[in-house]
Amino acid sequence: MKIPKRKTEKKKSDPSQKKPEKLIDKDDMRLDGRKLDELRPVKIEVGVLANADGSAYIEQGKNKILAAVYGPKEVHPRHLALPDRAVLRCRYHMAPFSVDERKSPAPSRREVELSKVIREALEPSIFVEYYPRTSIDIFIEVLQADGGTRCAGITTASLALADAGIPMRDLVAACAAGKADGHLVLDLMDVEDKAGEADVPLAVMPNLNAVTLLQMDGSLTIEEFEKAINLALDGCKQLYTLQKEALKSKYVAVKEDVEE
Amino acid sequence: MTPPPIVVRVKQKRIGELVSSGKRLDGRGLTDYREIQLEVGIIERAEGSARVRLGKTEVMTGIKIETGQPFPDVPNEGVLTVNAELVPLASPTFEPGPPDENAVELARIVDRGIRESKAIELEKLCVEPGKKVFIVFVDVYVLNHDGNLIDASAMAALAALLNTKMFNYELEGGELKIKPGYTPLPIRNHPITVTFAKINDKLILDPWLEEEQIMDARLTMTLDKDGKICAIQKGGYGYFTTQQILEAAKIAREKTEELRKVVVKG
Numbered sequence: 001m002k003i004p005k006r007k008t009e010k011k012k013s014d015p016s017q018k019k020p021e022k023l024i025d026k027d028d029m030r031l032d033g034r035k036l037d038e039l040r041p042v043k044i045e046v047g048v049l050a051n052a053d054g055s056a057y058i059e060q061g062k063n064k065i066l067a068a069v070y071g072p073k074e075v076h077p078r079h080l081a082l083p084d085r086a087v088l089r090c091r092y093h094m095a096p097f098s099v100d101e102r103k104s105p106a107p108s109r110r111e112v113e114l115s116k117v118i119r120e121a122l123e124p125s126i127f128v129e130y131y132p133r134t135s136i137d138i139f140i141e142v143l144q145a146d147g148g149t150r151c152a153g154i155t156t157a158s159l160a161l162a163d164a165g166i167p168m169r170d171l172v173a174a175c176a177a178g179k180a181d182g183h184l185v186l187d188l189m190d191v192e193d194k195a196g197e198a199d200v201p202l203a204v205m206p207n208l209n210a211v212t213l214l215q216m217d218g219s220l221t222i223e224e225f226e227k228a229i230n231l232a233l234d235g236c237k238q239l240y241t242l243q244k245e246a247l248k249s250k251y252v253a254v255k256e257d258v259e260e
Numbered sequence: 261m262t263p264p265p266i267v268v269r270v271k272q273k274r275i276g277e278l279v280s281s282g283k284r285l286d287g288r289g290l291t292d293y294r295e296i297q298l299e300v301g302i303i304e305r306a307e308g309s310a311r312v313r314l315g316k317t318e319v320m321t322g323i324k325i326e327t328g329q330p331f332p333d334v335p336n337e338g339v340l341t342v343n344a345e346l347v348p349l350a351s352p353t354f355e356p357g358p359p360d361e362n363a364v365e366l367a368r369i370v371d372r373g374i375r376e377s378k379a380i381e382l383e384k385l386c387v388e389p390g391k392k393v394f395i396v397f398v399d400v401y402v403l404n405h406d407g408n409l410i411d412a413s414a415m416a417a418l419a420a421l422l423n424t425k426m427f428n429y430e431l432e433g434g435e436l437k438i439k440p441g442y443t444p445l446p447i448r449n450h451p452i453t454v455t456f457a458k459i460n461d462k463l464i465l466d467p468w469l470e471e472e473q474i475m476d477a478r479l480t481m482t483l484d485k486d487g488k489i490c491a492i493q494k495g496g497y498g499y500f501t502t503q504q505i506l507e508a509a510k511i512a513r514e515k516t517e518e519l520r521k522v523v524v525k526g
Contacts, residue, residue, distance in 0.1 A: 226509070
């Protein structure tokens with residue numbers, strides 16, 4: 001039986017969500033009180049899910065994102081297996097309640113694209129050739145979105161991979177830079193992304209100076225673009241430190257547990 | 261998509277060695293494009309159309325224009341929709357069915373170039389604010405895959421948009437009445453997309469199929485007519501150093517100028 005499609009009443013948008021007149025005030029302060037080159041408050045936890053081989057959770061501003069890794073394990077369906085390396089699979093998905101207006105749980109074109117670029121951002125960090133004929137599955141669930149979810153997702157998923165004990169060349173840290181109200185800013189939140197002039201998400205393996213994800217939309221001169229990249233790299237370095245701390249603190253907790 | 265045929269090792273090695281010494285298997289320089297052939301207005305039933313041949317890569321783009329509802333957040337603007345089909349006749353690796361991630365990515369890269377450069381004057385495509393606007397459907401149809409579908413598709417899309425004619429109309433009691441004659445689709449910017457492949461730590465432009473199969477990573481940049489970057493996409497399993505990215509941006513600025521002259525005639 002086909003369920004008739006019911007037209008849902010669109011929620012009247014909250015006036016505070018409307019495009020603000022100014023994203024940056026005269027003292028170079030942003031709407032949430034941040035400086036131009038300041039990250040949002042970040043909280044990272046590693047090993048948060050019992051069933052997954054590796055998992056991690058991040059809160060970056062209002063972003064709340066969970067990542068889980070299963071594998072290396074047998075590939076299903078089997079014909080997808082590769083003879084010389086592991087198959088990396090990735091699903092980036094947003095919960096229906098993660099945004100103001102309910103998002104259909106079916107994968108959107110945006111999610112299909114992001115799943116692909118996130119996979120390609122993480123794959124260079126993994127020694128996939130160590131695990132032929134297996135698959136490593138990465139699941140990223142955005143529970144609440146506030147701009148920059150692909151970057152926060154990568155930062156988290158990289159930790160989940162490390163937590164799963166998969167050999168890696170380096171952690172991947174990701175952060176966006178962009179332009180809002182004519183200023184270059186770090187770690188754009190939702191309003192800055194939507195009302196700003198440009199968004200440059202970037203992921204990097206900081207120890208190897210290897211940029212594994214780079215996207216951009218908006219409008220930047222080449223000189224601005226160069227500055228934006230350097231700003232984003234700076235943000236990634238800060239996140240990298242936080243990633244390592246989070247990873248260590250899990251094992252400190254385990255050690256204390258054992259010694260008790 | 262079925263996995264592409266494996267490039268024979270000796271050939272892989274040869275392509276890599278050549279690139280290292282600044283040459284390519286088909287005799288091109290590292291930043292040379294293959295021969296570009298462009299035809300426009302080839303599909304009479306479409307409001308606009310173009311076919312681009314980039315060497316053996318062949319992409320057709322058709323533009324259809326319909327009326328529909330605007331997005332609630334921009335009630336005064338027309339709507340742009342880009343879709344890409346990797347048609348099974350174009351390659352043994354393409355399979356029938358709904359667009360896979362490669363097709364979705366291709367469509368979204370082409371979309372981003374047109375959208376972010378504000379190429380179409382969408383605010384001129386409003387019939388009745390909040391109620392009725394024109395929807396521009398850009399359908400990218402890949403006919404033969406021999407590498408670098410992104411640049412060929414972006415070129416075909418721009419050429420087709422520049423070739424698009426809109427019917428004249430009158431508004432009568434909320435209904436559109438078509439009047440004789442056509443006006444060109446209002447276009448204000450000309451985004452051009454260039455794609456780099458990284459092979460043996462060197463950047464090459466316009467990779468053909470075998471170069472794509474052995475490349476480490478891919479970097480696509482779209483620049484508008486003022487030389488500003490409006491879209492970027494990295495792809496592939498490898499990485500780029502920041503120096504390589506900045507070098508690519510500089511090459512892209514020169515190359516897009518050159519290609520724009522080919523796509524935007526007169």
